[in-house]
Amino acid sequence: MSHVSNRPATGTATLRAGLDGVLAGETRLSTVGITGVGLTYLGYSIEDLAEHATFEEVAYLLLYGQLPTQPQLKAFRDRIVAHRGIPPELCQVLERIPSSAHPMDVLRTATSMLGTLEPEKSPQEALHVSERLLGIMPGVLLYWYRFHQSGQRIDPTIGGDSIAEQFLWLLHGRPPEALHVRAMDVSLILYAEHEWNASTFTARVVASTLSDFYSAITAAIGALRGPLHGGANEAAMELIDSMRDPDYAEARLLEMLAKKEKIMGFGHRVYKSCDPRSDIIQVWARKLCEATDLMLLYDISERIEAVMRREKKMFPNLDFYSASMYRSLGIPTPMFTPIFVLSRVSGWSAHILEQRANNRLIRPLAEYVGPEPRPWQPLESRS
Amino acid sequence: MSHVSNRPATGTATLRAGLDGVLAGETRLSTVGITGVGLTYLGYSIEDLAEHATFEEVAYLLLYGQLPTQPQLKAFRDRIVAHRGIPPELCQVLERIPSSAHPMDVLRTATSMLGTLEPEKSPQEALHVSERLLGIMPGVLLYWYRFHQSGQRIDPTIGGDSIAEQFLWLLHGRPPEALHVRAMDVSLILYAEHEWNASTFTARVVASTLSDFYSAITAAIGALRGPLHGGANEAAMELIDSMRDPDYAEARLLEMLAKKEKIMGFGHRVYKSCDPRSDIIQVWARKLCEATDLMLLYDISERIEAVMRREKKMFPNLDFYSASMYRSLGIPTPMFTPIFVLSRVSGWSAHILEQRANNRLIRPLAEYVGPEPRPWQPLESRS
Numbered sequence: 149m150s151h152v153s154n155r156p157a158t159g160t161a162t163l164r165a166g167l168d169g170v171l172a173g174e175t176r177l178s179t180v181g182i183t184g185v186g187l188t189y190l191g192y193s194i195e196d197l198a199e200h201a202t203f204e205e206v207a208y209l210l211l212y213g214q215l216p217t218q219p220q221l222k223a224f225r226d227r228i229v230a231h232r233g234i235p236p237e238l239c240q241v242l243e244r245i246p247s248s249a250h251p252m253d254v255l256r257t258a259t260s261m262l263g264t265l266e267p268e269k270s271p272q273e274a275l276h277v278s279e280r281l282l283g284i285m286p287g288v289l290l291y292w293y294r295f296h297q298s299g300q301r302i303d304p305t306i307g308g309d310s311i312a313e314q315f316l317w318l319l320h321g322r323p324p325e326a327l328h329v330r331a332m333d334v335s336l337i338l339y340a341e342h343e344w345n346a347s348t349f350t351a352r353v354v355a356s357t358l359s360d361f362y363s364a365i366t367a368a369i370g371a372l373r374g375p376l377h378g379g380a381n382e383a384a385m386e387l388i389d390s391m392r393d394p395d396y397a398e399a400r401l402l403e404m405l406a407k408k409e410k411i412m413g414f415g416h417r418v419y420k421s422c423d424p425r426s427d428i429i430q431v432w433a434r435k436l437c438e439a440t441d442l443m444l445l446y447d448i449s450e451r452i453e454a455v456m457r458r459e460k461k462m463f464p465n466l467d468f469y470s471a472s473m474y475r476s477l478g479i480p481t482p483m484f485t486p487i488f489v490l491s492r493v494s495g496w497s498a499h500i501l502e503q504r505a506n507n508r509l510i511r512p513l514a515e516y517v518g519p520e521p522r523p524w525q526p527l528e529s530r531s
Numbered sequence: 532m533s534h535v536s537n538r539p540a541t542g543t544a545t546l547r548a549g550l551d552g553v554l555a556g557e558t559r560l561s562t563v564g565i566t567g568v569g570l571t572y573l574g575y576s577i578e579d580l581a582e583h584a585t586f587e588e589v590a591y592l593l594l595y596g597q598l599p600t601q602p603q604l605k606a607f608r609d610r611i612v613a614h615r616g617i618p619p620e621l622c623q624v625l626e627r628i629p630s631s632a633h634p635m636d637v638l639r640t641a642t643s644m645l646g647t648l649e650p651e652k653s654p655q656e657a658l659h660v661s662e663r664l665l666g667i668m669p670g671v672l673l674y675w676y677r678f679h680q681s682g683q684r685i686d687p688t689i690g691g692d693s694i695a696e697q698f699l700w701l702l703h704g705r706p707p708e709a710l711h712v713r714a715m716d717v718s719l720i721l722y723a724e725h726e727w728n729a730s731t732f733t734a735r736v737v738a739s740t741l742s743d744f745y746s747a748i749t750a751a752i753g754a755l756r757g758p759l760h761g762g763a764n765e766a767a768m769e770l771i772d773s774m775r776d777p778d779y780a781e782a783r784l785l786e787m788l789a790k791k792e793k794i795m796g797f798g799h800r801v802y803k804s805c806d807p808r809s810d811i812i813q814v815w816a817r818k819l820c821e822a823t824d825l826m827l828l829y830d831i832s833e834r835i836e837a838v839m840r841r842e843k844k845m846f847p848n849l850d851f852y853s854a855s856m857y858r859s860l861g862i863p864t865p866m867f868t869p870i871f872v873l874s875r876v877s878g879w880s881a882h883i884l885e886q887r888a889n890n891r892l893i894r895p896l897a898e899y900v901g902p903e904p905r906p907w908q909p910l911e912s913r914s
Contacts, residue, residue, distance in 0.1 A: 166891035176901030191902030249647035357757025367750030374740025508549035518559030519574030
């Protein structure tokens with residue numbers, strides 16, 4: 149019996165570890181680091197989007213492929229607000245997830261559970277499911293959080309009319325300041341979409357088996373959780389928190405670099421000289437730290453940046469200044485990566501739709517480096 | 532501001548849709564379709580493993596890299612049996628998942644929930660978590676199933692001393708026949724591992740962000756669910772079930788082929804002339820169908836195979852004859868893909884360990900095919 153396969157003949161394929169630099173498919177959704185273009189969502193520059201758009205406009209752009217008109221935007225916002233309710237079974241699950249759980253595990257479990265309660269019955273429901281997830285996510289996260297913090301069962305349907313406002317409102321239990329809402333909104337815009345990063349790629353691999361929408365999003369949340377991906381903003385905060393002032397930060401960082409410790413929040417797989425999102429969030433971090441009397445935190449952050457540039461020629465990525473900005477908004481560190489989810493659900497959803505529209509199962513090959521074929525060895529004869 | 536990146540210059544990289552034929556990494560765990568070698572797990576041929584091994588030996592081989600000695604195997608089996616208990620919070624979640632849910636969604640949600648109850652606190656716990664998942668999975672699936680079928684809260688800790696035996700025991704509520712247990716065991720062996728298939732690749736992408744073990748397994752379950760992957764065995768059963776006899780099957784299949792409908796359970800991305808697992812499971816399907824008076828089902832299956840070979844030069848893959856064999860064991864069709872999970876947890880776990888041992892973030896690039904850069908358009912001016 150022969151096992152002829154489509155494996156590349158030896159020597160014809162070169163293995164690029166981590167698929168670094170390998171084109172794995174096509175996308176209309178964003179450019180990341182294309183020379184002279186930088187980061188765009190469907191052709192609009194991230195600078196324009198962060199300056200002029202709201203997160204809901206950006207989410208609409210990603211899901212529907214064009215900016216909404218005023219009536220389209222109003223209807224979209226209304227649908228997302230209408231999708232805030234949490235089914236009682238899901239509330240009961242959230243109450244049974246321990247208070248010690250990582251909030252990313254809460255979102256992963258809740259998304260999977262919602263998929264059993266409100267399954268995607270046909271691919272025509274995909275846009276509905278993505279809007280439902282955009283609507284329900286902040287409430288799910290904060291229902292769990294506030295229940296375990298204070299035993300309170302919050303009403304997840306309240307909280308203003310945007311995702312940014314609702315998140316801060318439910319977190320603090322009161323209407324947030326306009327400046328804070330706008331800072332949060334900009335952060336959501338910056339985190340919304342980023343081409344075939346690891347979590348988006350995960351969502352597309354799952355979608356490529358023609359599995360359901362919830363499976364793809366649940367998987368993406370699991371991928372985003374890792375410290376080499378979304379988890380980096382929490383790691384950046386821990387680093388900044390460990391410093392008491394800029395001079396101490398510089399001395400400590402030099403020690404860490406000498407020991408070759410990994411510094412989170414710097415560098416990027418695709419960007420090689422700067423992350424265009426970092427410049428935008430840095431301005432907001434300074435503004436918010438000033439407004440909330442946290443300039444020490446900001447000054448420490450700037451010094452860490454300066455040392456990394458000087459010593460390692462490394463630039464901050466979006467995660468680095470997001471950390472001090474989130475702190476200035478009173479957001480607990482374990483919520484940093486979950487905020488990334490609330491936003492990136494839009495990008496993931498758009499990629500799942502794009503994958504389905506022109507699908508091919510994503511199934512690479514591996515180079516075999518294991519033992520040669522060997523005969524069976526009966527249990528009795530092993531030692 | 533320039534955005535220099537590591538993108539390949541235009542024309543230097545060719546896009547292979549679905550990463551078909553692209554080497555994405557290395558593995559010691561299995562060969563799939565290498566000419567003259569076929570399918571091996573760590574050098575042992577699938578024919579030898581299906582003939583001589585038990586599933587627990589195979590799982591040990593995958594997780595620990597070598598066949599166990601007698602004391603090692605006994606200790607491994609004992610640990611898996613000891614891992615059968617379901618925490619009360621997880622039982623409560625299972626009771627809240629609707630009876631209408633797909634059992635794959637039950638396993639996905641339960642794995643994610645278990646990750647909140649018994650988180651992986653350090654990478655040293657990885658082998659423990661994989662054994663825990665091997666032990667708990669059959670009970671989780673059947674606790675949910677029997678609770679919603681009959682309101683019964685079964686004891687998931689009983690059921691003999693192997694995964695194959697326990698699954699059939701809990702499903703039917705009585706000790707299974709030895710022939711049935713062995714058939715189930717062979718099926719678990721055949722499904723245990725298959726190189727960088729879509730669900731395993733998903734698990735590795737998630738693991739490559741240094742996320743936790745449960746996130747990777749949860750994601751893999753979501754990928755396996757799709758009809759282009761694990762879901763194919765259920766689709767094959769539905770096809771066979773729609774046929775009343777071999778002649779009808781032939782006529783109906785010719786119609787379907789004329790309409791270019793997709794026939795599940797045939798062909799394979801990597802194998803090009805046969806799936807070595809199919810020959811093995813076909814023998815078992817015949818044996819079990821004979822023993823349980825289901826030869827009509829088997830004969831229909833054989834006729835479908837003959838037509839597919841004659842008309843399309845396509846061969847059955849593992850999923851095709853698994854369907855009639857599972858039916859002969861009294862297993863409901865929606866349980867077919869979940870059985871794949873009970874087994875493949877071993878392969879996924881081994882790949883997560885392998886990924887972590889030599890990690891590089893898996894992050895490919897996409898070719899941009901979207902709109903050219905365009906100026907911002909204010910909301911008021913859109914139409």
